[in-house]
Amino acid sequence: MKNLPIDDFDIKSFQDDLISWFEREQRKLPWREDRDPYKIWVSEIMLQQTRVDTVIPYFRRFMEKFPTIEALADASEDEVLKAWEGLGYYSRVRNLHAAVKEVEEHYGGTVPDTPEEVSKLKGVGPYTAGAILSIAYGLPEPAVDGNVMRVLARILSIWEDIAKPSARKVFEEVVRKLISRENPSFFNQALMELGALVCTPKSPSCLLCPVREHCRAFREGTIDELPVKSKGKKQKQIRLQAAVLEDEDGRILIHKRPDKGLLANMWEFVQVEESTVLPARQVLKDYLGDVFKIEAALETEHFTEIRHVFTHLIWDIRVYHGKILNQVQETNELKCVPPDEIETFAFPVPHQKIWKAFREQAKSEKVKDIKG
C-alpha cells in the first residue's frame, strides 16, 4: 500500500516552513503588486498552460490597454484577440471577454467572491476559481494545478496518475486538509512557486527544498518516480496548401476562421487541406478557382514550407503566391487589405511565419530584378 494516510504528517510545521519560504523567496511578478481581483483573474487565465516568463510581457501590455474590467468589457473582440495574439488557446480570451462583460452587467463590475458565482464565469474552472478566491479574497479554497499535483504527489507519496481528470479531486481533498486558514493565499501560491522553482518535473533541487523534511518521496528515494503521469498519444499530421494572393492593387487576401474550433475567429491566408488523390496544387487551384480567377503565378513552385506543431496535431503547409485578376467580393470573412495593415489583424503563429517568409521572398525577388 503506497498511498499513505496523512495522520503522521505535521501539518502546522509544513505550512510554516512552506509559507515562510514563500515570504523570503517569491518572485516579483506584475500581478503580485496588489490584490486587484481583476488583475489576479487576468493573470490566472494567461497562466493556464503557459509559463510565467511568456506571460509577463503579455500581462503588462494587456493591463496597459485594458486597465479595468470596464475597459475590457467595452473593447471589441478583434482588439482583445489581437492583444492575445501569440499566446495560444484563444478561447481563453474570448471567454474572459464574455465573463468580464457578465461581471460588468450582473455584478456591478466587481468580481464575485463566492465559489458558486466565480465558477459560473466563462473560462473559470476549478483551478482558476480557487486561485481567485484564495489569492484575491483570502478564502481557504484549493487551487490545484500541475505544479500542486506534482509537489503533493511527492511530499505525501501519492501514486495517482496525474494525467487522469479524476486525480485533481484527490489532490483538492488533500489541499483542503493541509491549507493554512491564516494565509490561504500564500499557501496556494507557495505550492505553485515551489513547483516552479524547486520541485521541478526533472531534476528537482531537493537540497534547497524548504519542506524536504516533510517529503516522503525524498525520504523514500522515489523522487524520480513521482508523480505518476501517463503519456498522451501522438499528433495527427495534416498537409495544407496556402496561398498569399494579391489583387490588382497589391492588396492581400485574408480570411477569418469560423467562430468555433481551432483558432476560432483568427485571421489567416487562404488555405485548404491537401488531397491524397489529386496532384499538388490542384486542390488549392480548384478551391480558389470557384471564386477567383487566378493568374498563372500559382503555377510556380511553392515559395516556402511551414511546419507548425500543436498539442494534438501537426500542420505542414506549402505556401504559394498568386494574383487575383477579378474583383474580390468582400464579406465578413474575406477581406483584401494593404500589406502594411496585415499586422493589425490577429494571426496564429503559423500564418505569421507565412507572412514573414513572403516578405523575405519578395525582398530577394527585388534584389534579383535590380541585379538583372
Next chain:
DNA sequence: AATCCGGGGGC
C-alpha cells in the same frame, strides 16, 4: 473519460 484547444522553452 476522451478529446479538443496554442505556443514556447528546456534539455
Next chain:
DNA sequence: GCCCCAGGATT
C-alpha cells in the same frame, strides 16, 4: 525529439 507548462470546454 520529448516533455511540460498557474486548465477549461465540449462531447
